[in-house]
Amino acid sequence: MSQPSRPSRPETVYFFGTCLIDLFYPQAGLAGMELLRREGLRVVFPQNQSCCAQPARNSGYLDEARAVARRQIETFVEDWPIVVPSGSCAGMMRTHYPALFEGQPDAERARAFAGRVVELTWFLVHVLDIRLADKGEPVTVTWHASCHAMREMGVRDEPKQLLRQLSGVTLVEAGHETECCGFGGTFAVRHAEIAAAMVDDKVTSIARTGASAVISGDCGCLMNITGAIDKAGRPIVGRHIAEFLLERCHGA
Amino acid sequence: MALETMPDGPVVENPAMDKGPDFTQRAHAALIDPGLRRNFRRAMDGLMEKRAAQFADPVAWAALRERGAQARAAALARLPDLLEELEARCAANGIQVHWAETIEDGNAIVLGILNHHRARQVVKGKSMVSEEMHLNDHLAAHGITAIESDLGEYIIQLAGELPSHIVMPCIHKNKDQIATLLAANIPGLGYTEDVAALTAAARRILRDRFAAADAGISGVNFAVAETGTLVLIENEGNGRLSTTLPPLHIAITGIEKVVERLDDIPPLLALLPRSATGQPITTYVNMITSPRKPGEKDGPAAVHLILLDNGRSRVFADAQLRDTLRCIRCGACINHCPVYARVGGHSYGSVYPGPIGKILTPQIAGLDVAGDLPHASTLCNACVEVCPVKIPIADILVRLRQEAAQPAGAATPAVKGAGSRRHIAEALVWTVWRWVYAWPWLHHRATRLLARIGNWIPARAPLLRAWTRNRTRPHFAGQTLHERARRAGIDHE
Amino acid sequence: MSDNARSRILARLRAAAPGPVPPRPAWTPPTYLAEERRARFIAMIEAAHAEVHEVDQTTWPVRLRSILANKGVRRVMTAPTTAAGQQLAAVWADLADAPALIAYDQPVEVLKPVLVRDVDAAVTMTRGAIAETGTLVLWPSPAEPRLMSLLPPIHVALVEEWRIADSLAALMADESWAAAMPTNAVLISGPSKTADIEQTLAYGVHGPKELIVLLVRDQEAGAAAV
Structure with a gap:
């Protein structure tokens, strides 16, 4: 399930914006693309992209999921890496598309597509070997590890490596850092009470670090965690890692 | 737990599989019990830490796990042949093998053997399959007393409860709750929270039960086809006592527990206790290959092995679902499940809680009965990451x-109760979603509109109401990333 | 009922498409150098709450008497026809204040009351031991029955150092276990224990509360067979 061994540095990459970023966090998507462009890459954002189809797939609606997944496969046609600012959407496209299309006429195409999918922080670290110059004020942050980034994409230390490059940023590990925040897509509303118990524990762990910001690489987790933080009235901000890195490097 | 009168028998504990509250209601009751949540959290944190220490070397873990998964997958690949080989080897060794299609068959076979031997007092080693069969209730209804001898099982038997964990059955209980229970049930034992004293009292009373027992009933961890050997692992010694001291031993196992060769046992043994409790090995690994032979001074004169199907052959029929049967019942998936840690074992309403229960119970009981369980997961994959036999x-x-959720109608659906959870409204939502997200023209318009008006959706809208119970509502951005990327001049093809 | 059930279950299993038999991947259990092996065995079994005493082939019965005296042991069960049982009987016969010996020389049906309640300790030999996990390997026999290592509160096990194997896998392969398994083979890695009450460890819940390992040093002459 881990990502391919270091591909050579491409000239052009696709950017897959994800449906949550599209509607709720466009600044995170723009920041992700800007980080890539600053490294001299040409970034292509196909306007016909929409959603990785994970919501339907995880709900057991495979025909519906396939129809939407197929749209992505037909949109990202060139043989460029597809950079995704979400471990969860990347995990869906990279690890689940092959099974989703097994036995379908376009199975081979789906496999090829899946092979081009990379998670943003992994790409920044392993392909671009990015060097970040921090221009921000000193700040203490904590990291929330997304389940699918870790367990489907094998992305564990890469985001923290990026945060540790920032000289003004102190990274404090939260208790139960690798435990699920309780989002789980439809789980958050289908089992609202269990999800609430999970995210409340997550927020407590985050608050205990004393950090003023929680950084994550997945907007689903972020929406869940910051929603609970705000509801509890805690003075902690949530940021997608792309947005946070870009802010720091511009000198916020 | 509710008591219920079964139509054909005495008052028995409701296994809570089919009637009464569903998962969500039971989980809710557990969530508002802070003591219960603390018990589970503390216990699970300790277990996760101990397991991690056992598999600190990722390369060694990967190799061992690969071998363990292979042993189980290879056994399933040849399951019918191996079952016949096991039966033949056991018979040659003097162990009598019985086949049970249903739990009713299994219970009847056990009862028949016990009656044949005029056995009235039975001691039991820990056996999840016997829990699955509700064997104790069945025997009690026929005048046979079956005493659980594993300390945790003994405690929940006294409390009239089901296990809340497959490895640590009474993990939901506090020391003071157990102290109260044992003081009320063991003559001469006053209230004490001293664990050594509680354990000594249980030893005393159960030692008498062992001495008086006419038969011992146990589970099986692995049945080796090559040699006809039953492998049982445990820490307490009650498993060895149940299978050695009484004159009759009945072992009960699911048909999937067979392995091909004796040399499959070392890797599986290296995985099971370390995954379960973080121990390098259990105190006892008991390998039984025959009844007492002439000249031997102890051991049961008769050993019976019952192979229970109870829906497993149906699980086996589907190539993907078959992987469920690789399970070696270590409970690591349970220990690492963030949902289990919050709601505890009883919420699942089945003897198999946690992730393995979420995939096994609906297949055995049917999706119409337990179809809510597969949704009780965030799909966080914590279970997948630790499963020692790589069950997906x-x-x-x-x-x-x-x-x-599929439309009902297949003549022989892969899973019992398929289609029983289909809701028209939900299906309609996904149909609409599909059209919106598969058609760029529609997608652009719908998302542009939603980005602008989404923040005006009334807070009482169903999904939003559930979301905002303990979170603020998500903020729609006004403009989509599609729009902003285009405006920023980012190439789009 | 059972015959029909058997054929129906097997028929259902055979009706399903047989899966591919996955090839056996490379897996090698840990191996140890000679000096590591002994140290690993001792460290592991001590970590599991066993007591280890290094003893000589000739003097262990004397040593055992003092170990047991400190524990107030008065009645010790032995296997009278094994080498260890005979050596113990011979040495203790000449020792003042040695515990009484009770022989496991009759079927359990006769000895049950004594075994269940009236013995303080039992002494057994071992077929081998395992360094990786700190484990004793016993193949009970007519001479040395199964319950000796299980019912008395203290189990004393003699382990000859040269018999310590690296791993269970190595032992099974070297001794070709699969060719002839005994009625009962048992691996013992510490005294009986439970953690069922709030994960608090307690010993002796059903089996021995104490496990005493007498590790017999290798003789100069080399491995002495039993």
Whole structure:
């Protein structure tokens, strides 16, 4: 399930914006693309992209999921890496598309597509070997590890490596850092009470670090965690890692 | 737990599989019990830490796990042949083998053997399959007393409860709750929270039960086809006592527990206790290959092995679902499940809680009965990451969600109760979603509109109401990333 | 009922498409150098709450008497026809205040009351031991029955150092276990224990509360067979 061994540095990459970023966090998507462009890459954002189809797939609606997944496969046609600012959407496209299309006429195409999918922080670290110059004020942050980034994409230390490059940023590990925040897509509303118990524990762990910001690489987790933080009235901000890195490097 | 009168028998504990509150209601009751949540959290944190220490070397773990998964997959690949080989070897060794299609068959076979030997007092080693069969209730209804001898099982038997964990059955109970229970049930024992004293009292009373027992009943961890050997692992010694001291031993196992060769046992043994409790090995590994032979001074004169199907052959029929049967019942998936840690074992309403229960119970009981369980997961994959035999639990959860929601009508559906959870409204939502997200023209317009008006959706809208119970509402951005990327001049083809 | 059930279950299993038999991947259990092996065995079994005493082939019965005296042991069960049982009987016969010996020389049906309640300790030999996990390997026999290592509160096990194997896998392969398994083979890695009450460890819940390992040093002459 881990990502391919270091591909050579491409000239052009696709950017897959994800449906949550599209509607709720466009600044995170723009920041992700800007980080890539600053490294001299040409970034292509196909306007016909929409959603990785994970919501339907995880709900057991495979025909519906396939129809939407197929749209992505037909949109990202060139043989460029597809950079995704979400471990969860990347995990869906990279690890689940092959099974989703097994036995379908376009199975081979789906496999090829899946092979081009990379998670943003992994790409920044392993392909671009990015060097970040921090221009921000000193700040203490904590990291929330997304389940699918870790367990489907094998992305564990890469985001923290990026945060540790920032000289003004102190990274404090939260208790139960690798435990699920309780989002789980439809789980958050289908089992609202269990999800609430999970995210409340997550927020407590985050608050205990004393950090003023929680950084994550997945907007689903972020929406869940910051929603609970705000509801509890805690003075902690949530940021997608792309947005946070870009802010720091511009000198916020 | 509710008592219920079964139509054909005495008052028995409701296994809570089919009637009464569903998962969500039971989970809610557990969530508002802070003591219960603390008990589970503390216990699970300790277990996760101990397991991690056992598999600190990722390379060694990967190699061992690969071998363990292979041993189980290879056994399933040849399951019918291996069962016949096991039966033949056991018979040659003097162990009598019985086949049970249902739990009713299994219970009847046990009763028949016990009656044949005029056995009235039975001691039991820990056996999840016997829990699955509700064997104790069946025997009690026929005048046979079956005493659980594993300390945890003994405690929940006294409390009239089901196990809340497959390895640590009374993990939901506090020391003071156990102290009260034992003081009320063991003559001469006053209230004490001293664990050594409680354990000594249980030893005393159960030692008498062992001495008086006419038969011992146990589970099986692995049945080796090559040699006809039953492997049982445990820490307490009650398993060895149940299978050695009484003159009759009845072992009960699911048909999937067979392995091909004796040399499959060392890797599986290196995985099971370390995954379960973080121990390098259990105190006892008991390998039974025959009844007492002439000249031997102890051991049961008769050993019986019952092979229970109870829906397993149906699970086996589907190539993807078959992987469910690799399970070696270590409970690591349970220990690492963030949902289990919050709601505890009884919420699942089945003897198999947690992730393995979420995939096994709906397949055995049917999706019409337990179809809510596959949704009780965030698909976080914590279980998949630690499963020592690489069961793709998350993929099977999704498959079961699909089976439950598909239009009914297949003549022989892969899973019992397929289609029983289909809701028209939900299906309609996904149909609309599909059109919106598969058609760029529609997608652009719908998302542009939603980005602008989404913040005006009334807070009482169903999904939003559930979301905002303990979170603020998500903020729609006004403009989509599609729009902003275009405006920023980012190439789009 | 059972015959029909058997054929129906097997028929259902055979009706399903047989899966591919996955090839056996490379897996090698840990191996140890000679000096590591002994140290690993001792460290592991001590970590599991066993007591280890290094003893000589000739003097262990004397040593055992003092170990047991400190524990107030008065009645010790032995296997009278094994080498260890005979050596113990011979040495203790000449020792003042040695515990009484009770022989496991009759079927359990006769000895049950004594075994269940009236013995403080039992002494057994071992077929081998395992360094990786700190484990004793016993193949009970007519001479040395199964319950000796299980019912008395203290189990004393003699382990000859040269018999310590690296791993269970190595032992099974070297001794070709699969060719002839005994009625009962048992691996013992510490005294009986439970953690069922709030994960608090307690010993002796059903089996021995104490496990005493007498590790017999290798003789100069080399491995002495039993």
